[in-house]
Amino acid sequence: MKVRLACKxxxxxxxxxxxxQAELLERREGELLMSFTVPEEExxxxxxxxxxxxxxxxxxxxxLRQRMHSQAALIMEKYR
Numbered sequence: 001m002k003v004r005l006a007c008k009x010x011x012x013x014x015x016x017x018x019x020x021q022a023e024l025l026e027r028r029e030g031e032l033l034m035s036f037t038v039p040e041e042e043x044x045x046x047x048x049x050x051x052x053x054x055x056x057x058x059x060x061x062x063x064l065r066q067r068m069h070s071q072a073a074l075i076m077e078k079y080r
Contacts, residue, residue: 003049004060005034011055018048033059 005022007015009030016022022036034056038045049058050071058065 001040001061001064002035002037003045003058003064006057006059007032007034007055015052015055018052 005015006027009026009032012024012032015034016024019034019036022034025033025035027033046067049056049064049068053068053072058068
């Protein structure tokens with residue numbers, strides 16, 4: 001699955017270490033796009049996305065955006 005994320009440039013080093021295979025593109029001043037491919041059958045990468053979710057925005061694919069939203073809703077419900 002091809003994943004595209006947006007993040008602030010200030011988090012570049014941290015996110016590069018977390019997603020070693022990511023290609024980085026500067027979107028506009030102070031913002032980066034990250035692009036990488038993950039195997040759909042593995043789940044470790046999803047945990048990393050959750051771990052860094054306060055620092056990133058998943059742009060694509062839409063199915064992953066929906067999965068992140070669902071997981072966030074479950075977490076919020078648990079801690080109400």
